[in-house]
Amino acid sequence: xxxxxxxxxxxxxxxxxxxxxxxxxxxxxxxxxxxxxxxxxxxxxxxxxxxxxxxxxxxxxxxxxxxxxxxxxxxxxxxxxxxxxxxxxxxxxxxxxxxxxxxxxxxxxxxxxxxxxxxxxxxxxxxxxxxxxxxxxxxxxxxxxxxxxxxxxxxxxxxxxxxxxxxxxxxxxxxxxxxxxxxxxxxxxxxxxxxxxxxxxxxxxxxxxxxxxxxxxxxxxxxxxxxxxxxxxxxxxxxxxxxxxxxxxxxxxxxxxxxxxxxxxxxxxxxxx
Amino acid sequence: xxxxxxxxxxxxxxxxxxxxxxxxxxxxxxxxxxxxxxxxxxxxxxxxxxxxxxxxxxxxxxxxxxxxxxxxxxxxxxxxxxxxxxxxxxxxxxxxxxxxxxxxxxxxxxxxxxxxxxxxxxxxxxxxxxxxxxxxxxxxxxxxxxxxxxxxxxxxxxxxxxxxxxxxxxxxxxxxxxxxxxxxxxxxxxxxxxxxxxxxxxxxxxxxxxxxxxxxxxxxxxxxxxxxxxxxxxxxxxxxxxxxxxxxxxxxxxxxxxxxxxxxxxxxxxxxx
Numbered sequence: 001x002x003x004x005x006x007x008x009x010x011x012x013x014x015x016x017x018x019x020x021x022x023x024x025x026x027x028x029x030x031x032x033x034x035x036x037x038x039x040x041x042x043x044x045x046x047x048x049x050x051x052x053x054x055x056x057x058x059x060x061x062x063x064x065x066x067x068x069x070x071x072x073x074x075x076x077x078x079x080x081x082x083x084x085x086x087x088x089x090x091x092x093x094x095x096x097x098x099x100x101x102x103x104x105x106x107x108x109x110x111x112x113x114x115x116x117x118x119x120x121x122x123x124x125x126x127x128x129x130x131x132x133x134x135x136x137x138x139x140x141x142x143x144x145x146x147x148x149x150x151x152x153x154x155x156x157x158x159x160x161x162x163x164x165x166x167x168x169x170x171x172x173x174x175x176x177x178x179x180x181x182x183x184x185x186x187x188x189x190x191x192x193x194x195x196x197x198x199x200x201x202x203x204x205x206x207x208x209x210x211x212x213x214x215x216x217x218x219x220x221x222x223x224x225x226x227x228x229x230x231x232x233x234x235x236x237x238x239x240x241x242x243x244x245x246x247x248x249x250x251x252x253x254x255x256x257x258x259x260x261x262x263x264x265x266x267x268x269x270x271x272x273x
Numbered sequence: 274x275x276x277x278x279x280x281x282x283x284x285x286x287x288x289x290x291x292x293x294x295x296x297x298x299x300x301x302x303x304x305x306x307x308x309x310x311x312x313x314x315x316x317x318x319x320x321x322x323x324x325x326x327x328x329x330x331x332x333x334x335x336x337x338x339x340x341x342x343x344x345x346x347x348x349x350x351x352x353x354x355x356x357x358x359x360x361x362x363x364x365x366x367x368x369x370x371x372x373x374x375x376x377x378x379x380x381x382x383x384x385x386x387x388x389x390x391x392x393x394x395x396x397x398x399x400x401x402x403x404x405x406x407x408x409x410x411x412x413x414x415x416x417x418x419x420x421x422x423x424x425x426x427x428x429x430x431x432x433x434x435x436x437x438x439x440x441x442x443x444x445x446x447x448x449x450x451x452x453x454x455x456x457x458x459x460x461x462x463x464x465x466x467x468x469x470x471x472x473x474x475x476x477x478x479x480x481x482x483x484x485x486x487x488x489x490x491x492x493x494x495x496x497x498x499x500x501x502x503x504x505x506x507x508x509x510x511x512x513x514x515x516x517x518x519x520x521x522x523x524x525x526x527x528x529x530x531x532x533x534x535x536x537x538x539x540x541x542x543x544x545x546x
Contacts, residue, residue, distance in 0.1 A: 172546070176541040176542070176546055179503055179538045179541055179542070180503050180538060180541065180542045182503075183502070183503025183504045183505065183537065183538050184503065184504075184505055186504075188504070188538075195527075229455070230451055230452050230454075230455020230456065230529055230530060231455045231456075231458070231460070231527065231529055232455065232456055235527035236527070239526050239527035240527075242519075242523070242524040242525070242526070243519075243524070243525075243528070245524070246519045246524055251515040251518075251519065252515065252516070252535075253512060253515075254504065254508040254509070254512035254535050254536070254537050255512075255516070255533070255534065255535055255536075255537075256503055256504055256537060256538040256541070257503060257534070257538035257540070257541025257542060257546065258533060258534045258535075258538075258540075258541065258546075259546065260528065260531060260533055261528065261530075261531045262525075262527040262528050263527065263528075263531075264455065264527055264529060265451050265452060265455050265529040265530040267530070267531070268448040268451055268452065268529070268530025268531065269448075269452055269530065273444070273448055273530065273531075273532065
């Protein structure tokens with residue numbers, strides 16, 4: 001039985017954990033060769049993802065990549081091309097919700113230091129741009145079709161989370177601009193706007209102290225998030241990876257410039273749909 | 274390629290004698306669903322042919338009369354489908370019209386009351402009645418399920434007069450239902466086709482071209498329509514069926530209250546995304 005991603009080469013940023021890791025496994029299971037990229041500090045986790053894919057009979061490799069650095073982006077494409085062929089299925093899952101020194105609850109724009117704002121925009125927006133541009137330039141030059149999938153967020157449409165929301169709204173517009181530019185070349189560009197997904201990023205947020213300075217209560221925090229969405233539960237990384245697969249495969253061959261929300265109904269209720 | 278993504282599902286599809294509805298019926302059946310192919314009495318021949326084709330391919334299907342503009346027919350049709358299939362857990366509301374047959378101009382300002390009401394009766398009330406009956410059936414059985422409405426790029430773009438009004442309302446109806454039914458495990462989403470090669474589009478092209486238009490003129494109209502779209506072509510019903518399987522099947526497990534544009538990038542480029 002042929003997989004939906006047979007013959008494709010995927011490059012995934014932020015592939016060591018969470019949505020990126022689930023996407024790497026899913027695309028590999030459908031036949032793609034996958035370059036899993038992430039920060040050098042995530043190497044051990046990323047190696048685990050690669051080993052898991054290999055154990056399941058798939059093809060994968062790791063490359064260190066800080067998406068803020070254009071030279072590293074070039075190196076990652078060179079490595080992927082050398083190892084597997086020209087990447088034609090890009091998933092930009094690398095992202096941060098805040099500067100580590102300030103934290104998500106410190107994401108109050110009017111009070112945010114320059115470096116905290118710039119950090120979030122550098123990783124989420126510029127990092128996404130550098131990777132997509134690297135892919136698009138190579139695909140257009142080669143006359144090849146391909147798919148680019150960005151990870152936006154429910155926060156692209158809901159103004160909560162300060163710098164994070166700003167960066168994700170910009171990622172969504174970046175996706176649309178590139179969809180318009182690259183459509184005539186047969187390159188489709190789409191976005192995913194997940195809601196509350198059970199990932200390490202969300203786990204970190206759940207352990208933050210409450211807004212009024214009270215102690216963190218992760219269980220209550222998760223419960224509040226779950227009960228706030230129509231489906232009454234958090235989503236899983238695999239449920240986002242299903243959407244990554246759809247948008248990367250020929251099953252979405254007439255879909256571009258679109259955003260799909262695996263969010264249990266969050267954006268429909270609170271983000272204008 | 275994962276197979277049987279609609280295995281064991283009991284589906285009712287309105288407007289299934291032609292175009293997008295017929296293609297979704299075929300695809301659901303190919304993915305393992307038992308399908309009630311429904312349509313107006315006037316479309317019986319074509320609807321029965323769709324059901325016959327599905328059975329010939331080894332699927333389960335039968336044609337049932339269901340006129341979405343007639344509340345009694347909706348009640349009888351949904352009851353008959355429940356009876357024949359043994360329940361319902363996957364409903365698609367594909368029945369729709371672009372304008373009243375006697376309507377000459379698209380302008381809302383020029384519209385006669387009964388022409389306005391006709392489009393709303395079929396597109397909006399029809400969707401409401403079928404979705405409501407289906408939701409009651411699923412909630413009564415205590416089953417999870419999916420409802421998929423067919424909106425349009427016109428849900429976001431004010432072109433097409435009352436058609437656009439009706440489709441924008443269908444989109445909000447979808448979101449309201451997603452909010453109400455999420456706690457019951459029933460997901461409600463919309464698919465929004467752009468230019469899609471159906472009878473409706475062909476009729477619209479012929480209406481625009483005027484009497485005496487030949488196949489060459491029609492092909493030229495399609496080519497020009499395709500040029501408005503980033504992917505530079507008109508879509509196919511099968512493109513919409515792919516999205517219907519995603520949103521109705523396990524791949525869309527955490528997606529509700531979402532609208533997926535299957536339009537080659539048209540809404541993103543021209544209608545706010």
